[in-house]
Amino acid sequence: MATIESSLLNIGYLETLSYQQTPLHRLDPRAKLLTTLVFIIAVVSFGKYEITGLIPFMIYPVALIAVGNLPPGYLARKILLAAPFAFFIGIFNPLLDRAVLVQLGPVGLSGGWVSFASIMIRFTLTVSAALILIASTGLNAVCLALERLGAPTGFVVQLLFLYRYIFVLTDEALRLMRARSLRSFQGRGLGFKVFTYLIGQLLLRTLARAQRIHLAMRSRGFDGTIRLLRPLEFHLQDAVFFLGWSSLFLLLRWYNLPHQLGHLLTGLAP
Amino acid sequence: MHMADALMSPAVGGTMWAATAGLTAYSAKKLRKDLDEHKVPLMGVLGAFIFAAQMINFTIPATGSSGHLAGGMILAILLGPSAAFITMASVLTIQALFFADGGLLALGCNIINMGFFPCFIAYPLVYQKIVGARPTRGRILLGALAASILALQLGALGVVLETFFSGVAALPFATFLLLMLPIHLAIGIVEGLVTAAVVSFVWQAHPEILALAPAAPAARGHSHKPLWLGLALFAVVTGGILSWFASSHPDGLEWSVKGVTGQEELAAPREGVHGALARIQDKLSFLPDYDFKKPAAEKQAEKPESWPEISTGKSLAGILGAALTLLLTGVIGLGLRRYCSPGKG
Amino acid sequence: MSHHLVEVKDLEYAYPDGTKVLRGVSFRLTHGEAVAIVGANGAGKSTLLLQLNGCLWPQAGTVRIGDFPLNKGTLSYVRRTVGMVFQDPDDQLFMPRVYDDVAFGPLNLGLPPEEVEDRVMQALATVGAAHLKDRPPYRLSGGEKRAVAIAAVLSMSPAILVMDEPTSYLDPKTRRQLIELLKTFKHTRIIATHDLDMVLDLCSRTIVLKEGQVVADGPTLAILQNDELLHSSSLEKPLCLQGCPVCQGRKAPAD
């Protein structure tokens, strides 16, 4: 996370994206959250050597990116940034699983490569679904949806608090770092000792801030519970969105569209 | 190390989600009962602190690489187990949503690996035992180091187990474990040193702050209840996955066990592939020869039988079809964007 | 309306780490007054304000708000009566949206949703921030944050407004707007600040705090013209009272 400075800017950018007014943005957050979950489960439920069956699932991110007016290049970059772990674990598949699984004329493709490709496709699908959820909904609405769907209020409130103060505290951390780098020469002053002072300083400020926030809350009658007042309405279009996509996922899960298309094509050819 | 959706099976993901949901509900209830209302803002702000602290890095001497704080242990020390667990869960949720670290299905795994182990195991069993009621610099160092190492080793073990039971990655259990544990030993040592240094710093500047946190679980004897509950839950969950796997996917287990015994001869992969092919066949038998097929199959000469043997024609059809699907998807996407953007204004 | 009354008697306070901050502070404010509390950094202004609604409890002395002494039993009454605007709006605006934040207090009062809605919109309109209601607080400018923080307090309809450095970090125009806004309030206003020009403009009375004690309490104009007092309290005469050196220089070159 060396580039966390820029990735935090990304938090702000993702939120900016969520302020748009498209048909996708206007949907109830619960519909989007549940659809995302169904999508992810459908994708990961495929067998490890599945590739063709996964391809049609691309329609979900593609359609949402189009309707939600989201920037595909930016999302692609975010997906790439997150890729190393899945890649690192998946790349062992071709090394360990060498038996030929698919024969394309003279070229034999080993099971390892097939399953590796499958992992990377799953990765792209699941990660893009999560990013699209947040870019089209915003964290605050996702939290509200979570609460309505039965997540413990204590947890949801923490999520909201955390998100609220990320912006304030990263600002503070940036100032500390700038102060350090302005006075560090030839890499001196970047070591462990100074680091712990900075973190300790930041922690002390954070604790003091938490105390002040608590005072501000108590001044306005806080008694231990936070009340969220915001109506959510599940309209017909939300139900259509959820049920429509979910049935499409089920259909694609059991019915391998590319195979049928391929057969159709090769059948047409002499 | 974040577990990723792409390496998960729904069964493992679902089980870990259930475990996480249970632990979160338990912790939230515990917090409500403790009536520590000052913790409400403190937890959220400390969660944000973890993010901010990760921006500040230091160069590890002689390596040129840089390290930073991961956070679970320091949260446990400042907040106590339940509050730290909830805070860590929200940190990981934000990471999953905004940085695509992990993913939504893997979130349950990640919360167990990086929240449960430090907060409910390493902190009460190791850190508190070593540091006790009267901290000294040395004890803090020893406690933080030992607890962080344990937490990260357990977390790494969690990742390996979850990957193994998901059966998507081919990495054999033992190899994977041998790969993960040493890496996480190093990470754990760094984490422990940072945690110790920061905790000592705070302890010297404001000793009363540290006095606050351990005071909460210091209601001794009583405090082990959540721990045992957590451990029992973990055992049940792990046992559940194991038995589920053993009964419904014997080939998956067999395949992985073979990996553990480490055969490199030609026979082994063939065996492995055999198992895998059998599974594919098994799954493809869902592909119906009737019903769905009719509209598309009109012009088809050959019968699309299932796919156990390697067939050039079949693969070609698959690839052609996939390409066509992709093309279609792209066209639909472009069309939608065309259609939606001007109307939106 | 006696609930606009504030009386502080022989207040003493030390922080848990032993820092003695207030050493016997006394004053009495009546209905509708605008009072400034001034003094050097660390004089104890913020600490004093926190005593007024029970955020901190004095070790000695009493606080009276309206007809009641401040104690555990009257705490919720006092918190409803005394609205506190904190120095850093980021500490006060902790909810995800401006609307939620302004609604936080009324909801805690247990008001019905329609009443909450009314109060929120009215408070936001008063400070001219109705258009910000759906924005998250971290996306506001400094001036907007301050306005919303004030609205968050107004929505509880307090009789007394307590503000800690309301004009810090504001640009001149926003500062001016805030001062004009505060002038329109009929509340008893207690303002801790270093902005002596604002004090002159807004507050009829000024209390000077030094090392935890009241060293002066009287009409603003008299206090701000007392050079000796200002100097010994690490304060400086506001520019508009210093006279303009440029124009003065033209009129009386000899001086």
Ligand SMILES: Nc1ncnc2c1ncn2[C@@H]1O[C@H](COP(=O)(O)OP(=O)(O)OP(=O)(O)O)[C@@H](O)[C@H]1O
């Ligand atoms: N939480 C705390 N713990 C210990 N000491 C504190 C705390 N808060 C403030 N103090 C000390 O109390 C004294 C008075 O602080 P206070 O914040 O009331 O001053 P102030 O008059 O508001 O100053 P400023 O003009 O800088 O805002 C200072 O010496 C400060 O160091």
Ligand SMILES: [Mg+2]
């Ligand atoms: Mg102050």
